[in-house]
Amino acid sequence: MxxxxxxxxxxxxxxxxxxxxxxxxxxxxxxxxxxxxxxxxxxxxQTWVLRSGGRTVLVDTGVGNGRERPGRPVFDHMDTDFLGRLAAAGVHPEDVDVVVNTHLHSDHIGWNTVGRGPGEWVPAFPNATYLMPAADHAHFAAAARRNPGTTPALAFRDSVEPVVRAGQAVLWEGEHRIDDNLVLEAAPGHTPGSSVLRLTSxxxxxxxxxxxxxxxxxxxxxxxxxxxxxxxxxxxxxxxxxxxxxxxxxxxxxxxxxxxxxxxxxxxxxxxxxxxxxxxxxx
Structure with missing residues (x-):
C-alpha cells in the first residue's frame, strides 16, 4: 500500500x-x-506482489515520491515509505524480476523509477523487465508532445521514458504470457492500452x-x-x-x-x- x-x-x-x-x-x-x-x-x-515461477512480479507501481503532478495536489511531491514497505514484505529492488503496468496513467507507474539527482530518473528495479501496453505507450508519448506541462506528460517523462532508455521495457500488444501461471490480456477503454493480468495456479x-x-x-x-x-x-x-x-x-x-x-x-x-x-x- x-x-x-x-x-x-x-x-x-x-x-x-x-x-x-x-x-x-x-x-x-x-x-x-x-x-x-x-x-x-x-x-x-496499492501494488500487488506475486511470486510465480521462481520470480517476483509487481503489479502497478503507484504515484512515486518527489513527482511534479500539477492538478493533483494529493499526488504532488508525495513522500511515502513505499520501498520500505516492500522491504518489510521481503522484496528489495534488486529482487524484482517483472514489473507490470496495467496501463500508463500516472498513479500506476510512479515507482517505475527513482530520482538520482535533479531531473534525473532511473529504473527503481534494476534487474526487472517492465511490461507496458504498446497502445498506451504510443498514446501517452503523443500526449506528452502535445501538452508537455501536464501530469500525463510529466509522468511519461519521469516514469516511462527512463525505463525505455535503459532497455528494460517490453511494449506488448494483444496478449503477453509471462509464465505458465500469468498472462496479460488487452482490456481497453479506460485507456487505449488498459490490460488485465490473469493468474491461474x-x-x-x-x-x-x-x-x-x-x-x-x-x-x-x-x-x-x-x-x-x-x-x-x-x-x-x-x-x-x-x-x-x-x-x-x-x-x-x-x-x-x-x-x-x-x-x-x-x-x-x-x-x-x-x-x-x-x-x-x-x-
Missing part, C-alpha cells in the same frame, strides 16, 4: 452513479469505500484489473465509468466482460484502488454484480 485516504467527491469520481445508488448500498460501501458525511470517495494506491484463479473498477459501486452499476475513463463505451463493455468472466469462473478480482480488503469475488445479480466474498486477508 502506497497511500490511502479520501480523494474527491464520490459522484465526481463515478459520475453516472446517483446519490440514490450510494445511499441504497451505504451499509457496505461505508466506511471503507465511501465517506457519507462528506460524500467523498476513499482511494487506495492449480484450482486458484485471480484477475488483476487495474482501473477497471474504481469503486465497488461499479459492481452494482457496471455501465458507470470513472471520470478517468478515456473511451466510455469501450470501458463499460470491457468492465461487463471481465466481471462476467470473473463471476462465471470464480476469479478473485484485484483492482488497484479498492480500499478495505482490496479484493473480492463477484456473482451476477440483475444486470450487474454483487460481492460474493471479500478477500480473506486484512487491509
Amino acid at each position: 502506497e497511500w490511502q485516504g479520501v480523494f474527491g467527491p464520490a459522484r465526481d469520481i463515478v459520475p453516472g452513479a446517483g446519490i440514490e445508488v450510494w445511499k441504497e448500498h451505504e451499509d457496505w460501501l461505508a466506511p471503507d469505500f465511501w465517506e457519507p458525511d462528506t460524500d467523498r470517495w476513499v482511494l487506495a494506491l 492449480g484450482g486458484e484463479r485471480a484477475v488483476f484489473v487495474g482501473d477497471l473498477v474504481h469503486s465497488p459501486v461499479q459492481l452494482v452499476e457496471p455501465s458507470c465509468n470513472s471520470c478517468f475513463c478515456e473511451d466510455e463505451t469501450q470501458a463499460a463493455a470491457t468492465r461487463q466482460r471481465i466481471l462476467g468472466r470473473a463471476a462465471d469462473t470464480r476469479e478473485l478480482v484485484l483492482p488497484a484502488h479498492i480500499a478495505g480488503a482490496g479484493a473480492f469475488e463477484v456473482r451476477r445479480e440483475g444486470g450487474g454484480f454483487a460481492v460474493r466474498d471479500w478477500a480473506s486477508y486484512s487491509a
Whole structure:
C-alpha cells in the first residue's frame, strides 16, 4: 500500500452513479469505500506482489515520491515509505524480476523509477523487465508532445521514458504470457492500452484489473465509468466482460484502488454484480 485516504467527491469520481445508488448500498460501501458525511470517495494506491515461477512480479507501481503532478495536489511531491514497505514484505529492488503496468496513467507507474539527482530518473528495479501496453505507450508519448506541462506528460517523462532508455521495457500488444501461471490480456477503454493480468495456479484463479473498477459501486452499476475513463463505451463493455468472466469462473478480482480488503469475488445479480466474498486477508 502506497497511500490511502479520501480523494474527491464520490459522484465526481463515478459520475453516472446517483446519490440514490450510494445511499441504497451505504451499509457496505461505508466506511471503507465511501465517506457519507462528506460524500467523498476513499482511494487506495496499492501494488500487488506475486511470486510465480521462481520470480517476483509487481503489479502497478503507484504515484512515486518527489513527482511534479500539477492538478493533483494529493499526488504532488508525495513522500511515502513505499520501498520500505516492500522491504518489510521481503522484496528489495534488486529482487524484482517483472514489473507490470496495467496501463500508463500516472498513479500506476510512479515507482517505475527513482530520482538520482535533479531531473534525473532511473529504473527503481534494476534487474526487472517492465511490461507496458504498446497502445498506451504510443498514446501517452503523443500526449506528452502535445501538452508537455501536464501530469500525463510529466509522468511519461519521469516514469516511462527512463525505463525505455535503459532497455528494460517490453511494449506488448494483444496478449503477453509471462509464465505458465500469468498472462496479460488487452482490456481497453479506460485507456487505449488498459490490460488485465490473469493468474491461474492449480484450482486458484485471480484477475488483476487495474482501473477497471474504481469503486465497488461499479459492481452494482457496471455501465458507470470513472471520470478517468478515456473511451466510455469501450470501458463499460470491457468492465461487463471481465466481471462476467470473473463471476462465471470464480476469479478473485484485484483492482488497484479498492480500499478495505482490496479484493473480492463477484456473482451476477440483475444486470450487474454483487460481492460474493471479500478477500480473506486484512487491509
